Amino acid sequence: MPIPALPAAVPLSWYLILSAVLFALGVAGFLFRKNIITVFMSIELMLNAVNLSFVAFAYQFKQVDGHIYAFFVMVVAAAEAAVGLGIILTVFKNRSTLHIDEVSTLKN
Amino acid sequence: MPPIDPILFFIFAGIAVLSAISLVVQKHPISSALSLVGVMGALAVLYLLLGAEFIAAAQLIVYAGAIMVLFIFTIMLLNAGSEHGRSRSRVARYLGIPLFMAFIGLMSYLIQSRLPATKGVVFGGFTQAGGLEIGRSLFTHYLLPFEVTSLLILIAILGAVVLARKEI
Numbered sequence: 438m439p440i441p442a443l444p445a446a447v448p449l450s451w452y453l454i455l456s457a458v459l460f461a462l463g464v465a466g467f468l469f470r471k472n473i474i475t476v477f478m479s480i481e482l483m484l485n486a487v488n489l490s491f492v493a494f495a496y497q498f499k500q501v502d503g504h505i506y507a508f509f510v511m512v513v514a515a516a517e518a519a520v521g522l523g524i525i526l527t528v529f530k531n532r533s534t535l536h537i538d539e540v541s542t543l544k545n
Numbered sequence: 546m547p548p549i550d551p552i553l554f555f556i557f558a559g560i561a562v563l564s565a566i567s568l569v570v571q572k573h574p575i576s577s578a579l580s581l582v583g584v585m586g587a588l589a590v591l592y593l594l595l596g597a598e599f600i601a602a603a604q605l606i607v608y609a610g611a612i613m614v615l616f617i618f619t620i621m622l623l624n625a626g627s628e629h630g631r632s633r634s635r636v637a638r639y640l641g642i643p644l645f646m647a648f649i650g651l652m653s654y655l656i657q658s659r660l661p662a663t664k665g666v667v668f669g670g671f672t673q674a675g676g677l678e679i680g681r682s683l684f685t686h687y688l689l690p691f692e693v694t695s696l697l698i699l700i701a702i703l704g705a706v707v708l709a710r711k712e713i
Contacts, residue, residue, distance in 0.1 A: 443547060443548055443552070444551060444665065445548045445550070445551075445665075445667070446550060446551075446667045446670075447550050447551050447554045447594075447665055447666045447667075448663075448666070449660065449663055449665065450656045450660050451554065451558075452554075452591070452595070452666065453656045453660070454652065454653045454656055454657075455558045455561065455591075457649065457652040457653070457656065458562055458565075458649055459561060459562070459565050459584070461648055461652070462562075462565040462566060462568070462569055463565070465641070465645055466568060466569040468637075469569070469637065469641070470628070472574055472625065472628050474577075474616065474619065474620055474623075474625055475568075475574055477616075478568060478574075478581050478616065479568070479569070481581060481608075481612065482565060482568060482581065482584060485585065485588055485608070488588070488600075488604075489588060489591065489592075492595050492600055493595060493666070495597065495671075496595045496596055496597075496666055496671045497663060499671055499673065501673065501674050501678045501679055504597050504599065504600050504674050504679055505679065505682055505687050507597075507600050508599075508600065508603060508679070508683075509690060511603055511604070511607050511608065512607075512694050512697070513697065514607075514608070514612065515607055515612055515701075516697055516698050516700075517701075518616070519615065519701050519704075519705040520701050520704045522619045522705075523705040523707075523709045524708055525619060525623070526619065526623070526708065526709055527708050527709070529623050535623065536628075
C-alpha cells in the first residue's frame with residue numbers, strides 16, 4: 438500500500454497537537470466572531486481543548502489527578518455557562534442586540 | 546490487520562477538527578451550537594480511548610447535555626439570527642488564515658521536537674482511572690476543592706437567578 442504504515446500506538450504528541458489545534462480554533466472564533474453567543478461557545482471550545490491535554494497527560498503519567506482537574510474544569514464551565522448566559526439575557530433585554538461591537542459602554 | 550487505535554484516533558480527531566472549523570465559520574448561532582455538540586461527542590470518544598470513562602460520561606452528560614441545552618435554549622429564547630456581515634479589517638482577512646497555519650505548524654514542531662519519546666497511547670493501557678479511583682481521590686486528597694466547588698455552584702445559581710430577573 439502506498440500510504441505509510443500506521444504505528445500500533447497513538448503517540449502522545451498527536452493528542453497534544455489536536456488539543457493545540459482545537460485551542461487555536463477557539464481563539465480564532467473568539468477573536469473573529471461578532472455574536473456574543475458564538476464568542477461564548479468559542480470559550481467552551483478552548484476549555485474542552487485544555488481538558489483533552491489534561492486527560493492525555495493523565496494517561497502518560499498514569500495518575501488520576503489529570504482527570505480530577507478535567508472534572509473541575511467541567512464544573513467551573515457549567516457555572517460559567519449559567520452566569521454568562523444570564524448576562525447575555527440581561528444585555529439583550531436592555532439593548533436588544535447581540536452584536537459584540539454595539540455593546541461598548543465601557544469603551545468611552 | 547491495521548492497528549485500530551490510530552484509525553479511531555484519526556476518525557474522531559477529524560470529526561472534532563472539522564466540527565470546530567464549522568463552529569468558527571458558520572454564520573448562524575444554532576449551526577455553531579450543533580457543531581460544538583459534534584466536537585464534544587468526538588472528544589468523549591477520545592477520552593474513552595485514553596482510558597477516562599468517568600470523564601467521557603461526564604463530558605456527554607454535563608457538556609453535550611446540560612450546557613448545550615442551555616446554549617440552544619438561550620439562542621432560541623433571544624431569537625438570534627445570522628450575523629449581518631460587517632467587514633472585518635483587511636489585516637485579519639488576508640493574514641488570519643496564514644498566521645493561524647503558521648501558529649499550528651510552530652506548535653506541532655515544538656511539541657514533536659521537545660516531547661521525549663514515550664510508548665504511546667493504546668486503549669486499555671491505563672485502567673486505574675475508573676469511578677472508584679476518581680471518587681477516592683476526590684473525597685480524600687481533593688476534598689477541599691470539591692467542597693469549594695459546591696459553594697461556587699451555589700453562587701453561580703444565585704447569580705443566574707438575580708441576572709435573569711424581570712427588573713434589573
